[in-house]
Amino acid sequence: MKLSRHMAPLLLATLVAVSAPVCAQTVPAPAPDTTASASNAGATPLAGDAVYKAFHGEEGIQRIMDDFIVRITTDPRIKDRFANANLARLKLLLVQQVSYLIGGPQTYTGRDMKTTHEGMGLQNGDFNALAEDLQLSMDKEGVPFRAQNKLLAKLAPMEHQIVPR
Amino acid sequence: MTHRSHLALGGAMFGAALAFTVAADAAPLLDQGKLLLTGGVTNVEGAAGGGIATWATITGYGTNDGIGGNVHATYADVRDYRLTDYGAAVGLYNRVELSYARQDFDTRSVGPKLGLPQGYTFSQDVYGAKLRVIGDLVYDQDSLLPQISVGLQHKEESDKLHVIRSHAFGIRSASGTDYYVAATKLFLDQSLLVNATVRYTKANQGGLLGFGGPKSNDYKPQFEGSVGYLLSKKLVVGAEYRTKPDNVGLKENDWYDLYAAYALNKHVSVTLAYANLGDIATFKNQDGVYLSLQAGF
Ligand code: HEM
Numbered sequence: 395m396k397l398s399r400h401m402a403p404l405l406l407a408t409l410v411a412v413s414a415p416v417c418a419q420t421v422p423a424p425a426p427d428t429t430a431s432a433s434n435a436g437a438t439p440l441a442g443d444a445v446y447k448a449f450h451g452e453e454g455i456q457r458i459m460d461d462f463i464v465r466i467t468t469d470p471r472i473k474d475r476f477a478n479a480n481l482a483r484l485k486l487l488l489v490q491q492v493s494y495l496i497g498g499p500q501t502y503t504g505r506d507m508k509t510t511h512e513g514m515g516l517q518n519g520d521f522n523a524l525a526e527d528l529q530l531s532m533d534k535e536g537v538p539f540r541a542q543n544k545l546l547a548k549l550a551p552m553e554h555q556i557v558p559r
Numbered sequence: 560m561t562h563r564s565h566l567a568l569g570g571a572m573f574g575a576a577l578a579f580t581v582a583a584d585a586a587p588l589l590d591q592g593k594l595l596l597t598g599g600v601t602n603v604e605g606a607a608g609g610g611i612a613t614w615a616t617i618t619g620y621g622t623n624d625g626i627g628g629n630v631h632a633t634y635a636d637v638r639d640y641r642l643t644d645y646g647a648a649v650g651l652y653n654r655v656e657l658s659y660a661r662q663d664f665d666t667r668s669v670g671p672k673l674g675l676p677q678g679y680t681f682s683q684d685v686y687g688a689k690l691r692v693i694g695d696l697v698y699d700q701d702s703l704l705p706q707i708s709v710g711l712q713h714k715e716e717s718d719k720l721h722v723i724r725s726h727a728f729g730i731r732s733a734s735g736t737d738y739y740v741a742a743t744k745l746f747l748d749q750s751l752l753v754n755a756t757v758r759y760t761k762a763n764q765g766g767l768l769g770f771g772g773p774k775s776n777d778y779k780p781q782f783e784g785s786v787g788y789l790l791s792k793k794l795v796v797g798a799e800y801r802t803k804p805d806n807v808g809l810k811e812n813d814w815y816d817l818y819a820a821y822a823l824n825k826h827v828s829v830t831l832a833y834a835n836l837g838d839i840a841t842f843k844n845q846d847g848v849y850l851s852l853q854a855g856f
Contacts, residue, residue, distance in 0.1 A: 437701070471592075518623040518653075519592030526594065529792060539791050540750050547748035551701040 435491050435502035436555065437548040446498040448541035449532075455492050458531045459485050465527040472523045475514065495548045507555040521553050589856055590625035591825050595792050597697050597745075598650060600820045600830045601631040601853050604712055604765070605646040605660025606687045608741075610816045610832045610849055612783035612799045614754045615708035615743040617691055618658065619650035619855055620825045626651055629855030631660075637836055637847035641665040644851075648687075656710070658687035664767045669842055674727065681767050686713045689741075696745045705744035705753075712737045714766035728807050731771030735761050741783075752787035752795065763807050764839060772807035779804045793822045812837020816849060828853045 440446075449455055463485050467476045476484075493500035504510070525546065532542045599616035602608035607618035619627020626649065633644035646660030662683045670679040689710035696706040716733040725731070741756040759778045761770040770776075781804060787797035796819045805811040818832035832849040839845045 519587075519590050519625065522592050522594050522622060539789070543747050543750050543789070547700040547746075550698045550747060553695075553698040 432494055432501045434504060434506040435494050436507040436552045437495055439495050440497045440544060440548070443497045445496040445541050445544045446493070449492075449496060449498075449537050449545075450535060452489075452493065452498065452500075454535050454537070455489050455498070458528075458535045458537070459488050459492070461534055462488070462528055462531040465531060466524060469523060469527055472520050472527075475516070475520065492545065496545055507552045511556040512558075516557050518553070518557050521557055525549070588621075588626050589628075590622050591620045591627065591856075592622035592625055593620040593627065593653065593825075594697060595825065596789075596795060596820065596822050596828070598627070599743075600828055601629060601633075601646075601648060601658075601660075601851065603633060603635070603642075603644060603660075603662070603849075603851075604685050604687065605631070605644075605648055605658040606689060606710065606712065607648070607650070607656060607658075609754070609785045609787070609797065609799050609820070610818045610830055610834065610851070611801050611814050612754060612785045613689075613710065613712075613739060613741055613756055613758070614785065615689075615691065615694075615706045615741040615756075616696060617650040617653045617656045617689065617708070618648045621650050621653060623653045625653075627855060629853050631851060631853040633849070633851035635834055635847065635849040637834065637839075637845040639667060639669045639842045640839060640845060641667060646685075654691050656687070656689040656708075658685075658689075660685045660687075662765075662767060669840075673840055682717045683766050684715050684717065685766070687711070694742075696743055697747070700745075700747050703744070705742040707740065707742045709738075709740050711739070714762065714770075716766065716769060725769060728768070728809070729773035730763065730769035730807060731776045732761075733769055735766060735770030737762060737766075738778075739783075750789040752785070752789065752797070754783070754785040754787075756783035757781070758783060760804065761806060762804075763811065764803070764836075768807065768840065770806075774808045775804065775806045787820075795820050809840060810838060818849070826855055828855075 463481055467473050487504035490500045491502045494502045529542060598618050598620060599607040599614045602613060603611055604613060606613045607616045608614040619629055621627030628649040630647045631645060635642040642662060642664050644660055644662045648656060648658035650656050664681040666675055666679045670677050687710060689708050691706060691708045694704045694706040713736045714734060737758050737760040739756055739758040743754040745752050758781045760781055761776060761778055763769055763772060781802045783801045785797060785799040787795040789795050799816050801814040803811050803813055814836050816832040816834040818830055820828060820830045822828040830851040834849040835846040837845060
């Protein structure tokens, strides 16, 4: 399912309102838990909001994730991994997570990285492919390379949680 | 081993890597899944590193579950000498690196002044093996732990005049093995790479002028340091420094370089450097340009 830029806010509003997944091919997954600890985000946030600004704030992160969801669901290396994913939920949580990690105002309300990706049998190459897609989405938004690396430095250690040894 | 068998070995490695390429469709063993430039580039001794320094990185674009290989050709043109270098390397599961490099060091018009024929060329084969012991260059961003590897480089001169030359300079051996420990740290949040390597060696001018000499025939620890600044996914610029022993008593100098490594994509990269090799066999200030091309699969 492909979310257009206009449809996304509408869908998200619905999602929040009914607190239920909106995708047709949804896999049962808990709705974002507003009482969940932000420590599930997998890293401590950056101090200050310089990097958040370099990502063009909330709107920039939204645009990056719109683009990113399209990339990961079409990238031949990893698209099959998302065949049953609830993409609306995934996008919402990624926006929260990235905003939280780079010093934005959002908190992350999803599950922790280990629990989330457990049993998917993800490999080192999947992780890197996803990272490359994210780089392309950040490039498209015009996020400076140095600021991109600040986020990637937060995400990189999550490989140890996401990819089983 | 003879020169021919050295070449055959290099060829066999290349062939094996090509065979993997052919098999790539069946199983994505040649997965090209490592992030751009995170394996380093091929250095002057055929190992993954910068230009003159060896790093802890494992060559190629294979992931922890894959294999990657490359071939390289390098050309360094300094004041009185010219170095050409070619070879092949494979990285296995981001754990083991095997490499071969052939170095030809052309003495050009300096030869006769050293009692050698005009254009006399010293040649050396370098066989390398490297094992990543601990740490991950990319993922360990939440600790100070670098990626640490240990390795060895066996070097054999194939120099017809070795006996005569050895006599003149008191060089002890035409072959030798270097052992090293390399630690490479990527500070991704600073877009900065730092490397420190300690090499135990008896080599004179990296082995091109043999091993050991009248002043010393003992292994001595030498240091290789590199820094690199990531300007983009594709481009890193930096500097390197490498100390060398003075076994022969010809006042062997340290080496340094300023380099830029550019990856066009995961198949082709180019390293361009200003290299300063100091004085070599009484000829002063051997500085010039270093250019290396690398093609991988
Ligand atoms: C640093 C890297 C990664 C981050 C930050 C990340 C983040 C997330 C987040 C926040 C969620 C939602 C959690 C929740 O539902 O509570 C999620 C779910 C998911 N992720 Fe990741 N992820 C990463 C790597 C990967 C990789 C490499 C893959 C596969 C190629 C992957 C595939 C999935 C899938 C399939 C879901 C579940 C979607 C669903 O069940 O609806 N993730 N991820």
